[in-house]
Amino acid sequence: MKSKSKLLITGANGFTGQHACNHFSKQGIDVIAVVRNKNNAKINNVKVECCDLTNQTSVKELIYKVKPEYILHLAGQNHVKESWVNPIMIMEANVMSSLYLLDALRTEHPSCKVVIVGSALQYDILQDKYPPHPYSLSKTLQSLVSESWSKLYNLDIIIAHPNNLIGPGHSKGVCSLIAQEIVKTENEMPAKPITISDPCIHRDFLDVRDAVKAYETLFKYGNNNEIYKIASGKSHSLGQLVSKYQSLSPKEVPVTVNKSNTKEAPIRVDVSKMKALGWVPGISFETSLKDILTFYRQLEDQKD
Structure with missing residues (x-):
């Protein structure tokens, strides 16, 4: 990643998002923080864009306006209990928002490199017939959509599966x-x-600051359409x-x-693929x- 490169970070108001904005801005990256409501923005010293990622038109306008070189897609819902109560909301937040983002890149800015942050809680569709909860299903579909859009439309998409971030x-x-x-x-x-x-x-608990450095490593050295497990080991x-x-x-x-x-x-989480790229938790x-x-x-x- 070159200094002054444009990096769009979705979910910038969240736990990982705030750390990511802070880390990348200190690296001289031109960070654009995406939030749902500017009045509630908790990020300092970076540009802020307001966008409802579940609105396809708004997402397309955002990508057309910013044209980032990189996107770190952190936005979504990660509440297992809430997914039982409101499964449609979980699907919209985790699956449709990702699909709108990737399809906007397909039409407006296909050269962008994207890291989609999934979850260690998604299930293995080759081994398990059904997911344990709607949240797991949503993150599994998010990964499938991301892999498919990468392959079908030749987009540079990498999927990260972080473990319990602290x-x-x-x-x-x-x-x-x-x-x-x-x-x-x-x-x-x-x-x-x-x-x-x-x-x-x-x-397996991993410090969020190490996770953000892992995402930076993926931007620099990660391979297109690959899934990387991110954990302390x-x-x-x-x-x-x-x-x-x-x-x-x-x-x-x-x-x-x-x-x-x-x-x-x-x-025992196998993080050998990340270590092969030069990342180790510190x-x-x-x-x-x-x-x-x-x-x-x-x-x-x-x-x-």
Whole structure:
């Protein structure tokens, strides 16, 4: 990526989007942040464009106006529970928005290089007949559409499958939820104990800042129509997560851990394709947790 190249980032107001805008703007990239409502934009020092990505005409006008060299497509909905309640909304946000974006590139700017950020929760259509939930179906269809448009119309599209992203910033992930309650406890405020039903469940947690660097690597060296798994390559149980947090706080961590007789095997995510491109994660699990706590402690201090 050359300095001053135009990079369009969708979902710029989100957890990963804010980190991506900050990272790429510091690299001298001309970042255009796409948000649904400019009045709610949380990004500084970058250009902001307002667009409803579920509106085909608006998306086409955006691409015609900006003509970016690169697009990082982060926008969408990632709530599994919400997908059961409103599956059509999930399909529109994750599938149709991607399709409108890619088809706008087909007609208006086919030379653009795109990284579509999918999900580790999509299912394998060759092994499983049905998805576990509508969200999984939506992200699976998003990948299928992206692969198909790349092949059918010779578009430069890469698909990234990140695992559980953590780090400083507003997030609805378990690491952030626990950190918020820890900070309440440290400030003698009422906290809602979080229940972990099975401490033996394993997750591969990756710092969002490492994920953004992975996306940069894909822009530079990623191969067209390839899928890349992005993860730390390390497995941590939820019980280990609670223990780590306990070592970082002088107060009792407000978490209820249920006893479990299950023994879940550690997760092993194959990130060899990313390593072959020269990317390796650089932020440790403990550092991520420290930074999450610092973020929420500073937020609380700002209220005083």
